[in-house]
Amino acid sequence: MAFSLPKFDLDSFIRATLAEDLGQGGDITSAAVIPADARLTAIMASRDAVVVAGLPLAEAFFRALDSGVVVEHLAADGDRVAAGTALLRLTGNARALLAAERSALNTVQHLTGIATMTRTYVDVIEGTGAILLDTRKTLPGLRLLEKYATRMGGATNHRLGLDDGVMIKDNHVAIAGGITPAVAAAKAAGLGRTSDPASVGPDNVGIVVEVDRIDQIEPALAAGADRLLLDNMDVPTLREAVALIAGRVPTEASGGVRLDTIRAIAQTGVTFISVGRLTQSAPAADIGLDYA
Structure with a gap:
């Protein structure tokens, strides 16, 4: 899903955020316990009733580490969803998806929290x-x-x-x-x-x-x-x-x-x-x- 904000450098944000989490050695746990060619299908879901924000950014994190990841958007930014709603379905290299997981979740959790609070005030x-x-x-x-x-x-x-x-x-x-x-x-x-x-x-x-x-x-x-x-x-x-x-x-x-x-x-x-x-x-x- 294409994502563009005027004056916002998406590539730089993705690189800097991943670099902070991966450090010099990368995800040493996944590298040790998961085969290099292992595949993973995972669902990103909300455990709260929320207004969604940041899904295109999450996709960008996963795609930065696995260019071939298959991403299915099950919700869109701005949607109001119930607790338990699936937001994204991902299929790709297991090591890559797990390495990007925290950066993607941190971003979506933060932005969705803001969107959700904002909607309560608007309502x-x-x-x-x-x-x-x-x-x-x-x-x-x-x-x-x-x-x-x-x-x-x-x-x-x-x-x-x-x-x-x-x-x-x-x-x-x-x-x-x-x-x-x-x-x-x-x-x-x-x-x-x-x-x-x-x-x-x-x-x-x-x-x-x-x-x-x-x-x-x-x-x-x-x-x-x-x-x-x-x-x-x-x-x-x-x-x-x-x-x-x-x-x-x-x-x-x-x-x-x-x-x-x-x-x-x-x-x-x-x-x-x-x-x-x-x-x-x-x-x-x-x-x-x-x-x-």
């Missing part, structure tokens, strides 16, 4: 109109994969990096001397919204300004903010903020959002809700590879 805010966003709170080196997993779970990607959007936060404001000079400096640098305000979304956010108090809203709007990040506001304050903004710019609630609080936050009328827990705290899914 809770269904019908409110709010859009779930991920954040940059990702493991170093895995951001593109983790953000891929949140998409499989139904979220929308926030900015991928510091060069992917202007976000003026409290430290920027403090150093710049206020919201107005901070926004003015960003605009003077040629940054900001590139199209009509109605089209401002996760891929074209313009200048986002963080506010954590009601009295900061009008100055931020007057300065030319294209979107307001309503940071660490409780539900009554969020409701007041949304009413004051009155649709003039999109709004994003952020900070300490949990599964038990997100629906109330969504019902305040905010446009977006960003949740760092999706990538920061998702537990790995229980997925195994068993002899068939």
Whole structure:
């Protein structure tokens, strides 16, 4: 199954991950106890009810060590499956498949865990109109994969990096001397919204300004903010903020959002809700590879 992510070097990721596990001597256990020409048929299955993510990466790991492996995809990324569901069937060289097993499982377990947690948040805010966003709170080196997993779970990607959007936060404001000079400096640098305000979304956010108090809203709007990040506001304050903004710019609630609080936050009328827990705290899914 072909797999491609913009800016992601799949071959380098596969090589580096396998090299970490194989070390200098390779799988010395399999080399000692399994004949070189032995064949293995195995099933990768989920022991949990999950939203799947990472199966094409698993295939890439197995194929890197056995180019002739036969891989049958029994599920696809983004599928919601029950506990006990078979995801992949593999037939190939036994030594190669066992050597790739841990790298493949680690990746699928991690990404599936993220996708599964993301889907729980998406389900809770269904019908409110709010859009779930991920954040940059990702493991170093895995951001593109983790953000891929949140998409499989139904979220929308926030900015991928510091060069992917202007976000003026409290430290920027403090150093710049206020919201107005901070926004003015960003605009003077040629940054900001590139199209009509109605089209401002996760891929074209313009200048986002963080506010954590009601009295900061009008100055931020007057300065030319294209979107307001309503940071660490409780539900009554969020409701007041949304009413004051009155649709003039999109709004994003952020900070300490949990599964038990997100629906109330969504019902305040905010446009977006960003949740760092999706990538920061998702537990790995229980997925195994068993002899068939």
